[in-house]
Amino acid sequence: MSAALFAGLVAGYGIAIPVGAVGTYLVALTARTSLRTGLAAALGVATADGVYALVAVLGGAAIAGAIAPFAGPLRLISAAILIVLAAHGAVRALRSHRAPATRPVSPLAPGRAYVSLLGITLVNPATVVYFTALVVGGRAGEAVPLLDQAVFVLAAFAASASWQAALAGGGALLGRVLTGRRGRLVTALVSSAVITALAVRLVLT
Secondary structure: OHHHHHHHHHHHHHHHOOOOHHHHHHHHHHHHOOHHHHHHHHHHHHHHHHHHHHHHHHHHHHHOOOOHHHHHHHHHHHHHHHHHHHHHHHHHHHHHHHOOOOOOOOOOOHHHHHHHHHHHHHOOHHHHHHHHHHHHHHHOOOOOOHHHHHHHHHHHHHHHHHHHHHHHHHHHHHHHHHOOHHHHHHHHHHHHHHHHHHHHHHHHO
């Protein structure tokens, strides 16, 4: 269970750390409204990450037995997908570092903020691809206990929620640091490094 907890936390932070358009919007929204609204929006982002983690875990568990003979090649494919995602994130961050875009923020009530950020995050296909590559690649051919699956999903959700809450709770001062050109570049590169490390771990296990 501790391994599932650690894996979920790392996976959750890996997908949550880069401060892109959603993170920028979240911080700006909090700065212009209230901490309550910002935390509701942060929970919306984390909920989407948790949903995709759950989908990946359930899908991975359902096909684990069928893909057991292909566990080795599957790990390589999963690692390749993760590396591509990491590279894409790093390249996009480097490009936007030269031409950062700003997004206008409209005040939202906490309920609308939650729904809006949930919807924005759910339409990001990279999230489900990321979690599926991790879960299926790391568990190929293994029967994963239900408790471990639940722990992984909850840990991924908690990691995402804690990071998004930190962005919201930072307010305008922290927002200017993290959503500036240098802050967005650093957080994106750190996330790419985490994802790459996870890909290497898949190949070595």
